[in-house]
Amino acid sequence: DSVFASIVQAPEDPILGVTVAYNKDPSPNKLNLGVGAYRTEEGKPLVLNVVRKAEQLLVNDQSRVKEYLPILGLAEFNKLSAKLILGNDSPAIQENRVATAQCLSGTGSLRVGAEFLAKHYHQRTIYIPQPSWGNHVKVFTMAGLSVKNYRYYDPTTRGLNFQGLLEDLGAAPAGAIVLLHACAHNPTGVDPTVEEWEQIRQSMRSKGLLPFFDSAYQGFASGSLDADAQPVRMFVADGGECFIAQSYAKNMGLYGERVGALSIVCKAADVASRVESQLKLVIRPMYSNPPIHGASIAMTILKNSDMYNEWKIELKAMADRIISMRKQLFDALSAKGTPGDWSHIIKQIGMFTFTGLNSDQVAFMTKEYHIYMTSDGRISMAGLSSKTVPHLADAIHAAVT
Numbered sequence: 001d002s003v004f005a006s007i008v009q010a011p012e013d014p015i016l017g018v019t020v021a022y023n024k025d026p027s028p029n030k031l032n033l034g035v036g037a038y039r040t041e042e043g044k045p046l047v048l049n050v051v052r053k054a055e056q057l058l059v060n061d062q063s064r065v066k067e068y069l070p071i072l073g074l075a076e077f078n079k080l081s082a083k084l085i086l087g088n089d090s091p092a093i094q095e096n097r098v099a100t101a102q103c104l105s106g107t108g109s110l111r112v113g114a115e116f117l118a119k120h121y122h123q124r125t126i127y128i129p130q131p132s133w134g135n136h137v138k139v140f141t142m143a144g145l146s147v148k149n150y151r152y153y154d155p156t157t158r159g160l161n162f163q164g165l166l167e168d169l170g171a172a173p174a175g176a177i178v179l180l181h182a183c184a185h186n187p188t189g190v191d192p193t194v195e196e197w198e199q200i201r202q203s204m205r206s207k208g209l210l211p212f213f214d215s216a217y218q219g220f221a222s223g224s225l226d227a228d229a230q231p232v233r234m235f236v237a238d239g240g241e242c243f244i245a246q247s248y249a250k251n252m253g254l255y256g257e258r259v260g261a262l263s264i265v266c267k268a269a270d271v272a273s274r275v276e277s278q279l280k281l282v283i284r285p286m287y288s289n290p291p292i293h294g295a296s297i298a299m300t301i302l303k304n305s306d307m308y309n310e311w312k313i314e315l316k317a318m319a320d321r322i323i324s325m326r327k328q329l330f331d332a333l334s335a336k337g338t339p340g341d342w343s344h345i346i347k348q349i350g351m352f353t354f355t356g357l358n359s360d361q362v363a364f365m366t367k368e369y370h371i372y373m374t375s376d377g378r379i380s381m382a383g384l385s386s387k388t389v390p391h392l393a394d395a396i397h398a399a400v401t
């Protein structure tokens with residue numbers, strides 16, 4: 001019999017498995033509020049107009065070939081990605097202190113960064129927020145890091161446990177790596193204020209903790225690319241070092257193209273160039289070099305000011321629709337007099353609302369109302385439309401009464 005006869009069936013992924021279950025449901029009024037993927041008011045995936053335009057330019061450009069990219073990817077894409085998160089006037093960029101690699105979207109950027117740290121950094125412990133994106137633990141563990149948590153979300157206030165966060169980071173060993181969601185914390189939608197970020201920065205720098213920013217939603221939280229990059233820029237402005245993983249999955253709608261970048265901000269240019277050379281040794285045996293199409297789309301948009309401005313408009317429209325879904329859901333629950341305080345729905349930001357519903361209530365809503373969401377009570381607001389808000393409000397109302 002097979003040499004793999006003893007292999008057991010693996011469980012579905014807690015997030016991507018929700019879509020698998022949704023697809024199997026024959027109900028006409030099923031609702032997928034699981035995976036963080038934007039949907040239009042009509043409930044359809046969105047390809048941005050500016051992305052279609054960029055693709056048309058690429059297709060019409062007869063000079064384009066399908067050669068391998070360099071191990072670090074498209075150099076111009078890397079420069080433009082670093083500028084997007086660090087700002088056009090970033091001193092780190094001007095002083096050539098940033099090593100950037102085009103990676104396979106946000107996940108790939110996190111994994112390459114983690115593999116690099118496991119190989120070259122003296123500290124193997126990474127602190128991630130409690131809770132965090134479900135895949136973080138596996139990405140860092142499989143890269144050889146050991147994962148610890150720092151307190152982040154306060155279930156009683158449904159806000160930030162700022163004291164707990166400071167205590168846990170204050171107790172971390174010197175030099176420990178700390179994962180920070182750059183904006184739009186997944187799954188809670190709770191972000192530190194600018195003042196709290198400044199305190200976090202001071203505390204981390206005083207202990208020599210190494211920041212690893214995960215920026216998967218730049219522009220999606222507030223609608224402004226610059227506002228959402230503020231925390232990252234505060235850290236980089238102090239001249240210290242940090243890692244930054246960027247994803248274009250959501251803000252450019254390039255989900256399946258797997259477009260992202262890892263930037264390592266170093267204290268000196270010669271360090272950055274040596275770091276960049278070692279990054280190549282991590283990537284070459286992993287996937288050798290990254291895919292050309294998606295990064296070419298992103299580069300085309302980022303380097304053309306008209307297309308960049310068109311992108312910003314479309315990005316803000318997506319962010320605004322999500323914010324209007326928050327308001328509509330909050331108003332629907334208020335109108336129904338659903339028991340409980342639902343103001344966190346409009347206070348939280350980004351793609352997700354952390355409802356506070358428990359796994360039994362979630363299971364009830366799936367069974368009785370065909371609502372698909374992650375068992376931790378997170379709902380992807382982009383999966384909602386004005387037409388489906390009442391259905392979700394009915395389900396939540398029934399689940400809590």
Ligand SMILES: Cc1ncc(COP(=O)(O)O)c(CN[C@](O)(C(=O)O)[C@@H](O)C(=O)O)c1O
Nearest residue numbers: 015035036105106107133186214216247249
């Ligand atoms: C904080 C965070 N970091 C990184 C990623 C990776 O994104 P990508 O590799 O596609 O660029 C996600 C996506 N998380 C999800 O939106 C989600 O939580 O639903 C979903 O895409 C996922 O893969 O789980 C994320 O939420």
